[in-house]
Amino acid sequence: MSLPNYEEMLNEAYEKLDELSIKRGSDRFEVPEVDALIEGSRTVFRNFASFCEKIRRDPDFVAKFISKEFGAPTKIEGDRLIIQRRVRKEQLQNKMKLFVDYFVICHECGKPDTKIVSLEGVQYIVCEACGARRPLKK
Ligand SMILES: [Zn+2]
Known part of the structure; x- marks a missing residue:
C-alpha cells in the first residue's frame, strides 16, 4: 500500500476550495x-x-x-x-x-441571510435562504 501523495492531497483540497467558492458564487x-x-x-x-x-x-x-x-x-x-x-x-x-x-454566514449555502433564534435555551443560526440550522456555541 502506498502512502497518499502529499501534492495530490493538496490539489484535492484546493479543488474542493474552488468548488466551494463557485457554489458560493459572486x-x-x-x-x-x-x-x-x-x-x-x-x-x-x-x-x-x-x-x-x-x-x-x-x-x-x-x-x-x-x-x-x-x-x-x-x-x-x-x-x-x-x-x-x-x-x-x-x-x-x-x-x-x-x-x-x-x-x-450560513455554512451550508454561504449566504448571509440568516437570523439567530433561541430554542429551549439554545441559540441557533437559521438560514432564510436554504433553511439550514446550526447551534451556536456560547
Ligand atoms: Zn443557507
Whole structure:
C-alpha cells in the first residue's frame, strides 16, 4: 500500500476550495469595513451602528462578542462603540470577519441571510435562504 501523495492531497483540497467558492458564487458576502480609532487608552468603533445594520445583528450581541474577544468592557454610545482598551483597526477588522463567518454566514449555502433564534435555551443560526440550522456555541 502506498502512502497518499502529499501534492495530490493538496490539489484535492484546493479543488474542493474552488468548488466551494463557485457554489458560493459572486454574491459572496463582503464584511463591511471597520472604521475605528484609538483615543487615549480606549478604542472608538465609529461606524458600529451601520456595521451592525449591514450584518443584521443586534448591536448588544455584537458588543458582547467584542467585549469577550478583547477582554475589555464595551459601551454603546449613539452610533459608536467604545472599547475600554487599545485595539488596532486591523485587529478589530479581523475579529469582525470571524464574527461574520461564525454568526452571520450560513455554512451550508454561504449566504448571509440568516437570523439567530433561541430554542429551549439554545441559540441557533437559521438560514432564510436554504433553511439550514446550526447551534451556536456560547
Ligand atoms: Zn443557507
